Amino acid sequence: MDDYFRASLYLCLGMLYLGYNPLLKEPLKLEHIEPRLLGHWKSDAGQCFTYIYFSRLIKKYVLDAIFVVGPGNGAPAVLSQAYLKGTYSEVYPDKSEDVEGMRRFFKQFSFPGGIGGHAIPETPGSMYESVELGYSIPHAFRTVFDHPDLITLTMVENGESEIGPFATSWHSNKVLHPITDGAVLPLLHLNGYKIHNPTILARISHKELESLFVGYGWKPYFAEGSDSESMHQAMAATVERYDSEIRNHRSEKLFDEQGRSAPELKLLVPEGNRRMSASPVINGGLLRLPLHMPDFCRFSVDVKESGVTDAGSMPTLAMFLREMMRKNPHNFRVFGFDETASNKHDAIYEFDHNGFSHQDPGFLDLVANKSPAVVRTYLPPDANCLLSVADPYLRSSNYVNVIVADEQNHLQYIDIDAAIAHYTRGVGIWDWASNDQDLEPDVVMACCGDGSTLKSLATTSLLHQYLPDVKL
Numbered sequence: 001m002d003d004y005f006r007a008s009l010y011l012c013l014g015m016l017y018l019g020y021n022p023l024l025k026e027p028l029k030l031e032h033i034e035p036r037l038l039g040h041w042k043s044d045a046g047q048c049f050t051y052i053y054f055s056r057l058i059k060k061y062v063l064d065a066i067f068v069v070g071p072g073n074g075a076p077a078v079l080s081q082a083y084l085k086g087t088y089s090e091v092y093p094d095k096s097e098d099v100e101g102m103r104r105f106f107k108q109f110s111f112p113g114g115i116g117g118h119a120i121p122e123t124p125g126s127m128y129e130s131v132e133l134g135y136s137i138p139h140a141f142r143t144v145f146d147h148p149d150l151i152t153l154t155m156v157e158n159g160e161s162e163i164g165p166f167a168t169s170w171h172s173n174k175v176l177h178p179i180t181d182g183a184v185l186p187l188l189h190l191n192g193y194k195i196h197n198p199t200i201l202a203r204i205s206h207k208e209l210e211s212l213f214v215g216y217g218w219k220p221y222f223a224e225g226s227d228s229e230s231m232h233q234a235m236a237a238t239v240e241r242y243d244s245e246i247r248n249h250r251s252e253k254l255f256d257e258q259g260r261s262a263p264e265l266k267l268l269v270p271e272g273n274r275r276m277s278a279s280p281v282i283n284g285g286l287l288r289l290p291l292h293m294p295d296f297c298r299f300s301v302d303v304k305e306s307g308v309t310d311a312g313s314m315p316t317l318a319m320f321l322r323e324m325m326r327k328n329p330h331n332f333r334v335f336g337f338d339e340t341a342s343n344k345h346d347a348i349y350e351f352d353h354n355g356f357s358h359q360d361p362g363f364l365d366l367v368a369n370k371s372p373a374v375v376r377t378y379l380p381p382d383a384n385c386l387l388s389v390a391d392p393y394l395r396s397s398n399y400v401n402v403i404v405a406d407e408q409n410h411l412q413y414i415d416i417d418a419a420i421a422h423y424t425r426g427v428g429i430w431d432w433a434s435n436d437q438d439l440e441p442d443v444v445m446a447c448c449g450d451g452s453t454l455k456s457l458a459t460t461s462l463l464h465q466y467l468p469d470v471k472l
């Protein structure tokens with residue numbers, strides 16, 4: 001196990017420091033070292049240590065498990081594990097288990113055109129971008145819903161644990177179903193620092209820490225110790241040390257001449273998909289099932305005349321979502337924030353203009369900055385428009401779909417066929433509200449979303465009434 005640990009640490013060091021000469025077959029020269037060091041050593045050792053001991057457990061007890069990583073900058077840890085367990089070379093054959101593959105594996109790390117210095121979804125066995133702290137526990141719980149045999153080992157770094165919203169996520173244990181869901185095993189890595197500032201949880205007493213986690217509903221176990229070989233050498237020896245420290249982490253028996261990890265290390269690797277980095281649960285899309293979609297037109301509001309019928313967008317959508325939940329009891333979930341009922345999703349026990357006050361009003365700006373290849377935004381003005389956009393959005397994958405819709409009853413404008421046509425075009429001219437008869441208009445009223453549509457139509461109506469000659 002110690003050899004496996006040192007092989008892991010060697011790979012982490014290689015990613016951080018070595019652009020060339022991956023097995024140090026040649027004397028280390030300055031030009032072999034990455035000119036700009038990006039990425040962090042920090043949590044790598046603790047993460048690797050945890051990962052390999054859990055892999056041992058997987059082998060021993062034939063477990064299904066995955067590893068969710070929280071630490072901000074400890075990507076070398078998960079990368080080293082995916083590489084040592086063979087998954088990395090399986091997914092990226094050019095990063096093969098030989099000297100040239102290892103060199104490419106090291107070189108790509110935090111390098112233009114390569115991969116990030118933090119865990120990213122492209123890394124086998126990594127589900128999300130760990131660069132924005134605070135999601136490890138929420139993501140981990142998401143993985144175990146409806147996977148009763150799955151254990152999600154979750155590495156929570158002490159800096160991450162100080163993120164405000166994250167602190168609440170410790171309570172996620174209350175939403176697990178003991179029969180239908182799996183288990184989350186969080187490991188709080190108290191290495192004392194967030195980058196280089198002290199962390200709170202690493203500085204409070206055991207008693208206080210224990211009480212805190214008992215209060216959250218966890219039973220904490222403490223495993224602690226420090227490496228006596230801590231680095232206290234003087235700067236004067238830095239260059240010499242560089243070379244010898246890297247060598248100390250490596251021994252001929254860890255990697256053979258060709259750069260392959262030693263056969264006895266392979267014995268420590270769990271089988272096939274039981275390698276945490278190969279589990280289909282954490283490798284995007286492998287478990288995705290198509291949703292059974294009800295005909296959304298069944299839930300439409302009967303609009304015989306524009307601007308006459310009163311109905312609510314959210315209650316209409318809620319009926320459609322309730323049917324979706326009936327048809328897909330195990331692979332469709334609705335998450336509400338704090339106002340599920342007040343936002344008129346009662347029909348499914350489970351959002352609107354609170355979005356303008358409670359959430360960041362700059363949210364849509366942020367979304368609109370993203371590439372249309374990954375995000376889509378729609379502001380349906382009424383219930384049928386909302387339904388006709390919800391259906392294709394729910395069928396889509398690999399998109400972040402944002403719909404902004406309101407909760408209160410208000411005037412309905414178009415029937416479901418017109419709504420489908422409107423959604424399909426993405427933008428439209430409402431002839432029934434216009435009087436330009438296809439001539440050059442005097443005024444163009446443009447709007448987007450429920451509130452501004454209502455105001456534009458009210459303005460249009462007043463203009464028709466008081467200035468009938470104005471072409472709208």
Ligand SMILES: Cc1ncc(C[n+]2csc(CCOP(=O)(O)OP(=O)(O)O)c2C)c(N)n1
Nearest residue numbers: 043072073131132133157158159160194195
């Ligand atoms: C939400 C958020 N706030 C701040 C940061 C900036 N940040 C990046 S790493 C880091 C410290 C992380 O500390 P820790 O979780 O202990 O991990 P490590 O330093 O070991 O990588 C911070 C504050 C961030 N990435 N995300």
